[in-house]
Amino acid sequence: MDSTPFPETALPMASTYLDHNATTPVRSEVFDAMEPFFRDRFGNASSIHRFGQDARAAVEEARAQVAGLVNARPGEIYFTSGGTESDNLAIKGTACARKADGRHIITTNIEHSAVMNSCAFLEREGFEVTYLLVDENGRIDPGQVEDALTDRTILVSIMHSNNEIGTVQPVGEIGGIVRARGVCFHTDAVQSAGKLAVDVEAMGADLLSLSGHKIYGPKGVGAIYIRKGVEIEPTAHGGHHENDVRSGTENTVGIVGMGMAAELAAEERESEFRHLSEMRDALEARIRVEIEGVRVNGHPQRRLPGTLNVSFPGAEGESLIMSLDLAGIAVSTGSACTSGAIEPSHVLLALGRDPRTALGSVRFSFGRDNTMGDVDYVMSRLPGIVSRLREVSAASAGQVPV
Amino acid sequence: MDSTPFPETALPMASTYLDHNATTPVRSEVFDAMEPFFRDRFGNASSIHRFGQDARAAVEEARAQVAGLVNARPGEIYFTSGGTESDNLAIKGTACARKADGRHIITTNIEHSAVMNSCAFLEREGFEVTYLLVDENGRIDPGQVEDALTDRTILVSIMHSNNEIGTVQPVGEIGGIVRARGVCFHTDAVQSAGKLAVDVEAMGADLLSLSGHKIYGPKGVGAIYIRKGVEIEPTAHGGHHENDVRSGTENTVGIVGMGMAAELAAEERESEFRHLSEMRDALEARIRVEIEGVRVNGHPQRRLPGTLNVSFPGAEGESLIMSLDLAGIAVSTGSACTSGAIEPSHVLLALGRDPRTALGSVRFSFGRDNTMGDVDYVMSRLPGIVSRLREVSAASAGQVPV
Amino acid sequence: MYSSTVMDHFHAPRNVGDLPDADGVGNAGNPISGNTIALHLKIADGTVTDAKFRTFGCAASIAASSMVTEWVIGRTADEAASIENDTIAEALGGLPPTKMHCSAMAADGVRAAIKDYRSRHGTVRKD
Amino acid sequence: MYSSTVMDHFHAPRNVGDLPDADGVGNAGNPISGNTIALHLKIADGTVTDAKFRTFGCAASIAASSMVTEWVIGRTADEAASIENDTIAEALGGLPPTKMHCSAMAADGVRAAIKDYRSRHGTVRKD
């Protein structure tokens, strides 16, 4: 028996990529926009000579493009290294800047780990965090927020749409309640951009996080909207870049790519919504009919268009993903798992799923290059895979080993 | 009179770029290595399907390449968004993790703003920072470090080589003293990589910062070396990426580019050292002969090979840079200035220059594509520009207006 | 991530099923929130003659379960009872560090099945 | 960063120099650690007839100094004394916010030179 690593690094010939909530490829318009900035227009945007001024102009153009995506002014957009940094900056930056006003933060029990672990860090540093509990569809009721606010609350952070189950929160109502109390409102719109309308005014957001690689832009770049007048302490101190909110030599290539991706995302949002919904709905309908005992996770209507999270009790998630991968279908269990250890998703547990059902769940997330043919291909393989794994675990026969 | 923005964003036909300490273009081998990862090999390195595993393999290869540059083990290299983040993580991460052991930090008065402002932030948070004073060549004596260490010292951060004047510190000796006391030693080697030997063992470094865009890699990616066993609190919390030291979806493109850049930097370091030294020495010699009253800043020998910082009393730095820029020569005043406000460089003031002399200083920094022809071209324009500006300020006639 | 041996056993697991007339049954794993194995052994004259498993779990757990059935058939009950945690991982061409618990679960299943066999046949040893 | 007017005045500044027989000399700026201007004016019958400057400073300072000499020639001392800080910035086609202090310095130079002229000619006003 040999131990050659498997799978090989070469990708299979035909692949059906249904993991767009994890990351998206850079679309060609974006790549074309970025390309000149690697070698010809490579200046440091902070330099005064024309290489620098040229880069500066490109960065400012991208800022306007991103501002356009979320209905902000360009001066309220700051570039970061990604959604994770934007979330950290929003939460820890507010906590640090406003700790004299109080040390209480409100969030939910289904946030992305970037928000969750920023809050957990602050708890270790002496802050108090209230984790609002979502209902069985993953929704927060604005009244819950109202009830949780105290005189010491300095920040409410509630994501716009969830990366695992796609549930969309009523952030407009929540933002109104929070800002009326003079409390800062942050929302993570990383998954919403390009799929749903994201409007900082309609949302009443003071802070909003975005990421490049979820909207067919590059990885390693993100943005944060900071409403004019809202103060946060930077998490990266240095040469006063990005109006002293985020230091570090500007990643011109990434920023230009994010700008172009944002512009296209805004332009194509509505047609994209229809395209993604159609494929997702078709897959959902067929899975419900062709596979027994499934359970769809997330809100039936208020949900991201391309996201479908399904539990297949009796089949384990990683096994499902590996089996689908061998069939050339790329999906995930929800959040990309970095530790390798198997743990039930905190989001699915929050919906009330039991741990074993949570473990047997798969997220399908569609993207712009997918077609109805991909739905057909998935349905040509998925039922067989589920029943084979149920056979291995015997759960289909009601004989779940204990 | 119109107010069309000037200079136009188009770059002039012929340009002599002598600002490599600010940033470098991405070299073609690096671009070629990165290109597949935008669209074909675009997976999220944390995904278990083969798109993810393919990206993971590429990230791990890059980690080994960067480890090779600094004589570390791959497991001791963590990718960040750049030199600024690496410096922030080293300093604030150590401060946060070790604050129970003491709240005293030692650094110098010529550090990069990323280190300086991270320390200033910690001072606001109740830490005590000792800023060691460099001598007139910008050097720290290891004895100064020894004298400044106390029982409460948790971190010493001293840069390997200075970005403005090029002076190289005796970090090997310093590291020995610091680590013998059980204190953590960080060095910023952002400017050294590819020009000087950078060896974490020889330096006795526990933490070391690197940046991609200074070594012909992309902007927006950097790395930090963390010696095995040294604990730091992450500054970016989230999905436990990078072994839980730095969360955020891995910037595969940037990481692959940084890896390739690091490998080439290591390979070519010695020939590059000779090439850069030769051009710098030639420019320095000609400036001393052909322009009156100049002063060269930095250590005459212990200095980065391609860096030349010169004061031209009576001529102001931004005017010099703008004039040189109009002649197609790109240089800077030292650190890229982001605020636009004119302030004398803290590094030149630290050497004992008076503020007006500091204001009249220019940094020439050579790179791999420069030739002796560039030295000749600079010397065909620089003397005339200096004397014209001295004429405008009348300083050449001893009539500096007061 | 996984060796080709793991992928082979995951994709085409050997000895899936139950033995209605098993001489020893071993359950292991975490039935509430993790992977589980049910291992059935036939044992004749102190030697394992057949083995079947049912496993709920990740690819590594299924592969380890499959591998452990191949490993155990033909061994004496004593040999089987003294299985080491990493025996299975090695037979699989190695496992990622975060997946070592999967081979441990398979080994636990073997030990539990032998214990069950001995208790049924009155040959429990002090251990 | 700069308008083409700024670049023009920076690259080819008008009226660089001194007027040994100036009627008013104005110094402004920060001689220790910043930009400085020395503005020399010739004034006949209450009207500025000539102006020269020497400036140590950035491109915007030099351009503002050059522009202010053009602006001031032909104006009465009263007009010159009431120069507004942003007059020069506007004439230059605008300046970046961080460079507004450069046009302010040039205006300060004008006011100082007029004050010097008036003090020499006994026409100082309360201001």
Ligand SMILES: Cc1ncc(COP(=O)(O)O)c(C=O)c1O
């Ligand atoms: C909802 C949400 N927030 C934040 C992030 C983090 O963004 P990034 O991957 O750019 O760090 C992600 C994606 O991973 C996400 O889905």
Ligand SMILES: Cc1ncc(COP(=O)(O)O)c(C=O)c1O
């Ligand atoms: C010495 C030094 N440290 C840190 C940095 C910051 O690195 P980055 O530009 O990647 O943020 C730089 C360059 O700007 C530098 O020269």
